Amino acid sequence: MRRLSLPAAPTQAGVAPASQWGALKKLAPYVWQWRWRVLVALGFLVAAKVSNVGVPLVLKQLVDALDLKPGDPQAALVVPVALLLAYGALRVSVTLFTEMREFLFYPVAARIARRVSLETFEHLLSLSLRFHLERQTGGVSRDIERGSKAIHSLLNYTIYNILPTLVEMTLVISLLSAKFDGWFAVIALGALAGYITFTVTVTEWRTHFRRAMNEQDSKANTKAVDALINYETVKYFSNEGFEQARYDENLQRLEKASVKSQTSLSLLNLGQSLIISAAVVLLVWRATVGVVEGTMTLGDLVLVNALMIQLYIPLNFLGVIYREIKQSTIDMEKMFALLGQNREVADAPDAQPLQPHGGTVRFEEVRFGYDSDREILHGVSFEIPAGETVAVVGPSGSGKSTLARLMFRFYDVGEGRISIDGQDIRSVTQRSLRQAIGIVPQDTVLFNDTVEYNIAYGRPGASRAEVEDAARSAHIHHFISSTPKGYDTMVGERGLKLSGGEKQRVAIARTLLKNPPVLIFDEATSALDSANERAIQEELKSAARNKTALVIAHRLSTVADAHQILVMEHGRIVERGNHAELLAMDGRYAQMWRLQQSGAEERDVTA
Incomplete structure (x- = not known):
């Protein structure tokens, strides 16, 4: 269908055009x-x-x-x-x-x-x-x-x-x-x-x-x-x-x-x-x-x-x-x-589809703020080599989830550059960029439709068998099969008929079905209990094998085996290295690790 370019209208929806005619x-x-x-x-x-x-x-x-x-x-x-x-x-x-x-x-x-x-x-x-x-x-x-x-x-x-x-x-x-x-x-x-x-x-x-x-x-x-x-x-x-x-x-x-x-x-x-x-x-x-x-x-x-x-x-x-x-x-x-609303993020006139070949992700001196007078990220630089997993940890408000939003190009960076396989994400089409990235978000919102529809949303047109395979990988197939309507069960508005853990596993299955070269796990297991968390973690590791993965986490135990861990505070990377190296530094990461481990021991004693 041929697209039509319409004249720009006021940026505020409540303002009338200069002429109603x-x-x-x-x-x-x-x-x-x-x-x-x-x-x-x-x-x-x-x-x-x-x-x-x-x-x-x-x-x-x-x-x-x-x-x-x-x-x-x-x-x-x-x-x-x-x-x-x-x-x-x-x-x-x-x-x-x-x-x-x-x-x-x-x-x-x-x-x-x-x-x-x-x-x-x-x-x-x-x-x-x-x-x-x-x-x-x-x-x-x-x-x-x-x-x-x-x-x-x-x-x-x-x-x-x-x-x-x-x-x-x-x-x-x-x-x-x-x-x-x-x-x-x-x-x-x-x-x-x-x-x-x-x-x-x-x-x-x-x-x-x-x-x-x-x-x-x-x-x-x-x-x-x-x-x-x-x-x-x-x-x-x-x-x-x-x-x-x-x-x-x-x-x-x-x-x-x-x-x-x-x-x-x-x-x-x-x-x-x-x-x-x-x-x-x-x-x-x-x-x-x-x-x-x-x-x-x-x-x-x-x-x-x-x-x-x-x-x-x-x-x-x-x-x-x-x-x-x-x-x-x-x-x-x-x-x-x-x-007439202006597209804050638009494809460049000469934008070409992203050509992923491995999925190396690189942040180069990235600066960004949601408002011009309040910068969130201050010169962040790191690389996720193709096929490796990099975890980002830190307190709330440190800018962890902002990294995922910038990778999806929901916003454009203020300064610096983000690239995938050497291609600046601002120079490729947004559609091809987002097709190459899969995400399991912390707050999962589902469509008011069936379980099958919500899982298949990761790859529209997928067969029932492919949907079921993804559900098995996310450890939710047994639960779905136990319901009276199975995969035809309605999940309700925003998935309210499912528990937080069930919604999270549907989101994991949806991303596994999409099977993109780059994965983002944003507190992907935050809504799961300990037993399910360990099971899902194994599946996520399996899904991330040979893929580029960015894991955003609060619980350090879930990212201890990442190839590299970045510690963020106030929009800056204050420490980086693998789990052993960071513990040896005895810095911010080691402090967070000891605090969480003591908390886990207290929970075990209480239980």
Whole structure:
């Protein structure tokens, strides 16, 4: 599918574009791809409008034909029948042409809405970790949902209603000018000008009510999703009432905003109706005077009334169209703002796929900070030779997990360089980089799907046998097989139906199935008991054999046999060497080792 480059939007999702009509310009390239289908459908709609305007003309002829002089009964039997057939044909034509338009255009609107939604979702997945740590899931999902629906409305109302409505109004006013005196056209044009002015003015005034309603709708949805995702935490602290009150606070604001929006809409509808009703009364009065004076026939009176009704319907619809376009552009504001979010980490224009041949990882004088005024890593340098295991230990906040995030290129380094097999990771595509790295994270989050789906996520398309082999390696196959539904067992939202250890083993199986040349174990056994930890450690060692592995650990006993151990404090490597060398140094590592060993002995005595 061909990608479309969209203009940049504000970086804050809540800020409106400089011009709401810019949404139409952004949709134009999508519509252009379907231009021939669109033009044919437009032709059908114009034909429907022409047929619709022809109906009152035939009706006038029919009424005049019935106003016969005495002694001419035969004409009453012939002429009205022909006119009735023409009247019926025009009515059918209106419906036929309208449905042909729908048949041709509806798939176009649906496809464009799908493409924009997909591109927004794709763009969100391409944004940096920083954006996703700051976003609110409920609000973002609601923005996409409203934006997708708005595209349907915007395309239908703009392309296939505004132009035909203008054509129909032009035809009606032209007929009034051609067949009757100039006052008919003056009244019709005056009503049209007053109607449009009133509609635009009031709609602009009530736009901020709609925007406020959308804002509160997103906030309410965010609160609800946040509370449901963190269901267990809510229960732990018995905060159901607090969450309900927080949710209801936003619902009350939404209620007030929606009432204001609906009240202003009622005011708009009433004013539009008054303008049109006044115009109809004036035109019918002029026609009635003409019939009384003998300058107009009874059929002319019927024609004027029918034409004014014909003008009233599209004119009233034009007001609806304008309101809907304004509301749709408001609904699309945040969706296009999401599309305009800058990709903090993007592939270089000439980026090539990573070509791993061994998997040697090298950090060279790497400096990095999540904020420009607070540096986390201070000139970190080390190498993980192909096929070897390097462990990183140290207290919380020393920068251990940051190393993994930088390897995955969730963030770019501030200074220095990270390379795999001599290739700077900033010069290769992010997709190929992440395909070459597997990770078992400390905090495992699973999809609300089956156990098989979550394990197979490591390599989509893997067979059931391959999934089961990975599960056996992660020592979770027996547990899965013991459940009633086996691998078809649903794990629940974020895997809440599984214990911490079970989730961790699913994550290990998922990474083993991926089988990448570079592995990262970020506290991979932190959620396991001692017996399972030892078993899993053996499997992890087996999985890391002949692969490059970075092990981030808190418990030193799990990394004692690593080829090299790095000790980090405050974003710096303060010691490095293997287990024996570090103990011999009798430095920070040796101190941590003695502390943990004494703690383990105390636990054994207590047990």
